[in-house]
Amino acid sequence: MSRYEPGLIEAKWQEAWDKAGVFTATRDAARPKYYVLEMFPYPSGRIHMGHVRNYTMGDVVARYKSSCGYSVLHPMGWDAFGMPAENAAMERGGHPKDWTYGNIADMRGQMKPLGLSIDWSREFATCDPEYYGQQQAMFIDMMERGLVYRKAAVVNWDPVDMTVLANEQVIDGKGWRSGAAVERRELTQWFFKISDMAGDLLDALDGLKDWPEKVRLMQANWIGKSRGLQFSFDTVGAPAGFDRLEVYTTRPDTLMGASFAGISPDHPLAKALEATNPAIAAFVAECRRVGTSEEALQTAEKLGLDTGIRVRHPLDPAWELPVYIANFILMDYGTGAIFGCPAHDQRDFEFATKYHLPITPVFVAEGTDETTLTEAFTPMKSERVRYIRGVNGSTLMTGDEGVAEAIALAEQRGFGQGVTKFRLRDWGVSRQRYWGCPIPVVHCATCGVVPEKKENLPVELPYDVSFDKPGNPLDRHPTWAKTTCPKCGAAARRETDTMDTFVDSSWYYARFTAPRANTPTVAEDADYWMNVDQYIGGIEHAILHLLYSRFFARAMNETGHLPAKAREPFNALFTQGMVTHEIYLTRDGNGRPVYHLPEDVIRSETGATLADGTAVEVIPSAKMSKSKKNVVDPMNIIRDFGADTARWFVMSDSPPERDVEWTSAGAEATAKHLGRVWRLADEISRDETPAGDEDIALARAAARAIQDVTQGIEGFAFNKSVAALYAFTNTLSKSKAGGGAKRDAMRTMAQLMSPMVPHLAEEVWVMLGGEGLVARAPWPKADPALLVEDNVTLPIQINGKRRAEISVPKTMPAAEVEKIALADEDVVRFLAGQPVKKIIVVPGRIINVVV
């Protein structure tokens, strides 16, 4: 008798699949297509358990759909541009390109042994010139279409390293390497006009029925449609050119409760005042010392400075309000200026309390009187309140009605108008970095900004760059930027900004349909394969990546690169939970964190140390990320127990949408189970027991297993499919059925297991005389007759507490069930003669006796 040896069988079956070309995606008009895609990985160099979980989920779906008769496209590629490659070059020397392609080779080498049903012939990396050249072509098309423009925008500037920092690189307002206080600096940058499509991107969310509700909600909130009033205050004492101050508010009904006006430190008025007033200049400079992220701005202590300027209240010119510069007002939202109503906005309330400004209620709860407020009163707009200082005096109405009334009044009096605004800002794609897709334009002294000619694409990154100093290597390259104007032929300079890596990942799904084409896409292929039927990835991408992809698909449609049906590229979305792990860190001389890999840390009951004994701080359950180094290497499990064990392990237990804390315990137990299945198959293949009474019970168990496993896969509850397979294994190993019946059941087991543990499934399939590859066998169907139960066990509750149970035929009428229940000896004992008030019989479920 032989043993279960994953090392041997896994290589064998992977070769067999390859040879048969089982996973090569082909356009097949005779079959329905199914496109399953997992978010492609960043090539960090090592796969981690999050990858294994993500790609195994996709593989289960791909293999299952293939068995159901679909022509499946299941590709893989690399999100290969980005900062880590440049950081590696700076820290360890070497070149981002070599580092990236080396990592890709390593990761491919780690993924292949997993036995994923991927069509590797379609693989590409976003840093391949063949890919980013097509991206440049689309950028030019989008320029012509008016979807691209330039404007000034602020970046985080490190004054010591003389470089732009990502938000991630700003820690407590300081640069991560230099430790210098970060400044905000304005640069002219490239933008995609995503805000033009804000309304469509919002409305179309309703059609995404197979997306998680929470993702649609998050996107809707992000796009942030609001109806409000835009109006201007007349100013008193403002510099020339600032006679009026334009503000936007979603609560114009609270206008009579206004106690101050506020402007962003980045507002043009603040900039004008800064030039002449040292106190204001100092305050604004202080505000700019916070990073550019919204999080940093909103969590900072709320500070304001009275500018001395006053504005006249639009409904009472005699009433003047002070104008403050306030650090929590965002220049990017609305007009960058607000009026504050402390009585009905908690942030304004705190601000007014701090600066001793009046707090005047505009409305009170229905049926109450005006009192001194200790916090802002902020009911839902749909709630009815009693206005005591409404724009039209005192009435009882909802906030929504109050807002509509205020807008109508403002429009009638001509001091403002109702407008619809979106929170969504245009997508800034400029990055002052080397390792990204060059923006394919040329700056000419006479012609201005000119797109590169398409025949000159790709604009390729130069290889001879250095990373010995910070800043953009493209910008200081001696020759690369020197070119000629595509329009007039004069000497000109290339754009040295590269694109945000989100651009790369906004269309890769479309490129997979024709990965080698010399146009971005090919109509017939895009028509056949699009849309992605099932997209799978992390919840951390719920907003940005998915919103940008939805925008890009629309832009590609409008520039002729995708059919109209692909404007929403992902039919169904599944967001898997993250694999989390403890973070290990020590501190450098300046108190900044230095992260350590799990394999470098010695964990004991009392704490954790490095090999040299240095104490290590442990942060529990955090998202695995390369920058925090809390990644776990699945290769050890694959080496010791095989890919099927790794795959089965990540599919069992935790529901796919939930985060899972990685622990190394349990992998061994998984391997044991697979060994047990193998032995069971081996025994059954030689079982000569004659057919008997038990055969039907086994057939019923198999039918139930088919139903449960199928439902689990269809419903993305792979953990339940795995549980059903465990249960079926237990039943089968204890069954007294005949050898023939057991072999039938075991073959069904092989098929049901095949999406999760495809190698073992092939092996079992062969042992039991299955024909061909189980990967090509049609998915089993449960015989409905075998799923019907004749008898059912009904629990009996007395006053909602379970006290007894009875077994009755499933079809027995309720009245008869009632009689049997009341006659049950346990029921009689518990009732102890008390009169029954009511009896509830839920057919097939439960009986509740109320006394």
Add this chain to the structure above:
RNA sequence: GCGGGUGUGGCGGAAUGGUAGACGCGACAGACUCAAACUCUGUUUCCGCAAGGAGUGUCGGUUCGAGUCCGACCACCCGCACCA
């Protein structure tokens, strides 16, 4: 700060408003073995000898019946536009 989510045994988790804890891990007991490992059988929410009682983050509500629905709160996680 704003937006979104999660919370059930020692652990991972299961449960169309209807028997809470399926299935697995771990633990314990037994069988096999000279012995151990492997394997197999069984027990395993807590308190209690039992009868019984308690129990799904906390507090309250709706219901014949709540892990599930509603309200308030607590804790943790994700996102916040230059991490990918």
